[in-house]
Amino acid sequence: MHFGLEHYLILSAVMFSIGLYGALAKRNAVAILMCIEIMLNAVNIAMVAFSRYLVPNSVLLTGQVFAIFIITVAAAEAAVGLAIIIAIYRSRQSVDVEQADSMKG
Amino acid sequence: MVVEVAFWILALIMVGAALAVVLLRDVFRAALLLILCFFTIAGIYITLNADFLAAVQVLIYAGAIGILLIFAIMLTRNVKEGNPFGKLKLSALLVSLLVFATIVGVVVSTNWATVTGVSQAVEVPVGSATTSAIATALFDQSKGFVLPFEIASIVLLAALIGAIVLVRDRR
Numbered sequence: 001m002h003f004g005l006e007h008y009l010i011l012s013a014v015m016f017s018i019g020l021y022g023a024l025a026k027r028n029a030v031a032i033l034m035c036i037e038i039m040l041n042a043v044n045i046a047m048v049a050f051s052r053y054l055v056p057n058s059v060l061l062t063g064q065v066f067a068i069f070i071i072t073v074a075a076a077e078a079a080v081g082l083a084i085i086i087a088i089y090r091s092r093q094s095v096d097v098e099q100a101d102s103m104k105g
Numbered sequence: 106m107v108v109e110v111a112f113w114i115l116a117l118i119m120v121g122a123a124l125a126v127v128l129l130r131d132v133f134r135a136a137l138l139l140i141l142c143f144f145t146i147a148g149i150y151i152t153l154n155a156d157f158l159a160a161v162q163v164l165i166y167a168g169a170i171g172i173l174l175i176f177a178i179m180l181t182r183n184v185k186e187g188n189p190f191g192k193l194k195l196s197a198l199l200v201s202l203l204v205f206a207t208i209v210g211v212v213v214s215t216n217w218a219t220v221t222g223v224s225q226a227v228e229v230p231v232g233s234a235t236t237s238a239i240a241t242a243l244f245d246q247s248k249g250f251v252l253p254f255e256i257a258s259i260v261l262l263a264a265l266i267g268a269i270v271l272v273r274d275r276r
Contacts, residue, residue: 003108003109003112005217006212006213006217007112007116008112008149008153009208009212010208010209010212011116011119011120011149013205013208013209013212014120014205015119015120015123016204016205016208017201017202017204017205017208018120018123018124018126018127018201019123019127020197020200020201020204021127021197021198021200021201022126022127024193024196024197024200024201025127025190025191025193025194025197025198026127026188026189026190026191027188027189027190027191028132028188028189029181030132030136030174030177030178030181031126031132031135031188033174033177034126034135034136034139034174035126035127037139037166037170037174038123038126038139038142041142041143041146041166044146044158045146045149048149048150048153048155048158049153051153051155052153052154052155052231053217054217055228057230057231058228058229058230058231059154059155059228059229059230059231059235059238060226060227060228061226061227061228061229061235061238061239061241061242062225062226062227062242064155064157064158064235064239064242065239065242065243065250067155067158068158068161068239068243069250069253069257071161071162071165071166072257072260072261073257073260074166074170075165075169075170075261075264076260076261076263076264077264078170078173078174079173079264079265079268080264080267080268080271082173082174082176082177082268083267083268083269083271083272084271085177085181086177086180086181086271086272087271087272089180089181095181097191098191098192
């Protein structure tokens with residue numbers, strides 16, 4: 001296969017699946033947040049790959065602008081997520097998500 | 106050719122680091138490997154002619170978010186618990202493999218060469234610097250993203266205030 005867009009998209013799919021697996025399977029809330037960061041980065045790789053390879057010999061910058069917005073939202077999400085985790089840790093001395101189930105019906 | 110070799114090296118390190126983040130028992134080591142993963146993603150951006158994004162990736166992800174994660178681990182670490190898997194281990198593996206197979210199937214079966222004729226976008230030739238063109242793409246009167254940019258600043262302000270309110274001592 002000719003080197004190009006598909007390689008980057010499959011790399012992005014690999015990273016997204018690893019992040020999804022970790023986000024679903026881990027019990028430590030900080031580890032889940034790290035896996036969500038991996039997923040967001042995988043999407044960014046796909047965005048930048050499209051911006052480079054969609055039109056041959058030219059870089060469409062819309063994909064990179066979208067990646068910048070994703071990085072902005074990811075930074076906000078990390079800050080709020082870690083604040084929530086620290087608040088949970090203060091109230092129950094644990095960051096295990098399987099113990100934080102007081103809203104379960 | 107150079108780009109191809111760099112891609113394979115960076116991709117191997119990246120996938121290895123991401124797998125280690127998921128599989129390691131020690132959360133702190135996982136966070137350090139996540140920072141390595143962010144650095145290799147910056148390298149991937151350089152192979153994709155995105156020099157500004159590579160710098161942003163190192164500054165924001167490897168710098169700010171990495172330090173934030175390490176602080177959170179230091180504040181909440183429970184050494185004897187570590188970083189175990191939960192009850193959903195097998196079904197999570199199944200779901201993520203299904204998602205992976207779906208994405209790969211779509212990527213392989215789509216003919217990407219047919220996508221042409223994008224008029225509403227700022228372009229630069231391959232090999233040139235992108236920083237000033239990104240400024241045009243963000244702030245241009247007709248094809249820019251000025252309103253999303255302003256909304257992003259409000260999102261950041263709200264996140265800042267929200268994080269402070271959440272961890273404030275209520276005594």
